[in-house]
Amino acid sequence: MDKAGYQLTDFLHGLSGKQGDEIIRRGTTRDLKAQTVLFHEGDPARQTYLVLKGRLKLGKVHELGKEVLIRYIGPGELAAMITVLEGRDYPVTAETVGETRVVGWDRRTMLQIMAECPQLSINMIRNSMDRLEDLQSRYLELHAEQVEKRIARSLLRIMKQSGRRSGDEIIIDFPISRQELADYTGTTLYTVSRTLSAWEKKGWVKSKRARIIIADPHALVLFSEKG
Amino acid sequence: MDKAGYQLTDFLHGLSGKQGDEIIRRGTTRDLKAQTVLFHEGDPARQTYLVLKGRLKLGKVHELGKEVLIRYIGPGELAAMITVLEGRDYPVTAETVGETRVVGWDRRTMLQIMAECPQLSINMIRNSMDRLEDLQSRYLELHAEQVEKRIARSLLRIMKQSGRRSGDEIIIDFPISRQELADYTGTTLYTVSRTLSAWEKKGWVKSKRARIIIADPHALVLFSEKG
DNA sequence: TTGTTTGTTTGCGCTGGCGCAAAGACAGTG
DNA sequence: CACTGTCTTTGCGCCAGCGCAAACAAACAA
The missing domain is CATH 2.60.120.10 (Jelly Rolls)
Incomplete structure (x- = not known):
């Protein structure tokens, strides 16, 4: 203790x-x-x-x-x-x-x-x-913001609360599935999966099964604020 | 005082x-x-x-x-x-x-x-x-429930908080525009208007400009819970 | 190894409900 | 009364994103 x-x-x-x-x-x-x-x-x-x-x-x-x-x-x-x-x-x-x-x-x-x-x-x-x-804030976003931006914001929120720095990257240090991220964001498993795949191609995130690493936090922040 | x-x-x-x-x-x-x-x-x-x-x-x-x-x-x-x-x-x-x-x-x-x-x-x-x-609860609903049900629930919530009974009907005793009800529900002016019009035809509500009377609360409750 | 479970990806079609536009209704003012 | 501003209604077209289905991948057990 x-x-x-x-x-x-x-x-x-x-x-x-x-x-x-x-x-x-x-x-x-x-x-x-x-x-x-x-x-x-x-x-x-x-x-x-x-x-x-x-x-x-x-x-x-x-x-x-x-x-x-x-x-x-x-x-x-x-x-x-x-x-x-x-x-x-x-x-x-x-x-x-x-x-x-x-x-x-x-x-x-x-x-x-x-x-x-x-x-x-x-x-x-x-x-x-x-x-x-x-x-x-999340209630407002859920109503006003597009899914992709909401997913970005959700990831950033979780990152702030439970991210572990490792070089330039930030590791979310507990297992979180696509389904859970969807439940947190207010969208579906499928949309989260598609979105993360796209971001992976851009080099913004890396992810294994239930593990997410944010490779380019800055890009994500920019995206979440502007588009 | x-x-x-x-x-x-x-x-x-x-x-x-x-x-x-x-x-x-x-x-x-x-x-x-x-x-x-x-x-x-x-x-x-x-x-x-x-x-x-x-x-x-x-x-x-x-x-x-x-x-x-x-x-x-x-x-x-x-x-x-x-x-x-x-x-x-x-x-x-x-x-x-x-x-x-x-x-x-x-x-x-x-x-x-x-x-x-x-x-x-x-x-x-x-x-x-x-x-x-x-x-x-509203966050959950915003994600999980269809607009029409959400509008019903919103009306009922407002009714509980600020309704005045008058016979079988319940009068919401302050002015609330379609836009405001939309902002409260998490939808748009247009959808609220269309929905209230439909309900008016069914005799569930009566409404004038910025005034809403719930003519059949029971029907609304049923609808909000089942559909 | 093989089998089982649990999670992820992606193609594809469908639709709820958004939002423009334009007309109509009501309230207030002078 | 006509005039102005605000609120409401409704037709119509469009698209974001949902969700099925099916294949694939990783983790674990025996």
Whole structure:
């Protein structure tokens, strides 16, 4: 359990490592395998989770098949804040992407902790605001932007959140299939595949099965902004 | 300024009328004409607003023309919570729909009030959660649902938030143009117009210029769920 | 090795719904 | 009243991108 140096988006931002550890100790830490469902859309919300290591993906499904990928949740970020409110259900499903360590608190504990440490409320509000903004932008794009540009923006978003630099290239360091990228962008598997193939020919990206490397980030940014 | 009985979605939920009035007194109350821009997307966030009377609409624009209507804000709800965070810009533009009374607080005051009254933090979190859920659902729909169903759902959403019953019919009690309904739904003026015309023939809705009456809510609900 | 599973690519045809254009309806003003 | 600006309706043509189908490729197991 690493201490000290909680970052800006962090739930524990502004707290000392000691305070953070104490708070983590009051929850239940769990290690999860890849592709484990942590909670299901529609189930009563019992725990709020903080990701310590690894990554969750939050998805929402539509009657019969269609799915959207709302967001990836990385280390330091909360999932299911909704739990602090009484009698709510999870609005999304959370599944681990790789091996993932989370800590969970139930409502009572969470409210206690928040009462003792008002900074946490601010951090939660910051996090909700950030997510709301993100989704507002994507909502706008989904309506106003062409698919190819949206795919570009999606890749760049994911890259910012989880990219690992390697020379000029940027590696997205977790497996993401064409289908998932489609769900995240709001398009289809086929369109994503066609688009990535085209970009591969231009040398903008390289990709293997479920692995994407952005070879020319600059070109992608230009494309996403202009066309 | 009406006291007592703040409702569930309210910012002042759980407070006595007296406490609420005191908090309102510490802000700046303003009466605005219809179609007044309260704040602009991109401007530095200086004030958080609570709507006391009337209605705001929050919109976001895309480079050149295209616009989405993120949400209507009615009495009791907050706009621009983002202000409590340092150095942020408004992510949307807020414009009054009819005559509207709001009260605004700057960040310092807001943080003080929140520190004195932790319940407000919970209320703010509740409100962000609700909005996030709303937007997540609409994001899913925008991707997964056909336009006509989306228009139906949009109408029903607006109806729930601002409908006035009159016999079997439900009147949406503020002016909303085809263009606005299109921006809210994520489609075009033309498609909305064609759709409403068709529904008018079926007797589901009646509409005059910028006024919509839902004549057969039940039929609309059925249609939005099945088709 | 072979077989199985799971993911990816690409050709091809189809259509939902966008958006122009032009006419019509309504509200407000002087 | 006529005049002006704003909102609405509808016909029509077009195309982005969806989705089937079928082949292909990579990963893993036995």
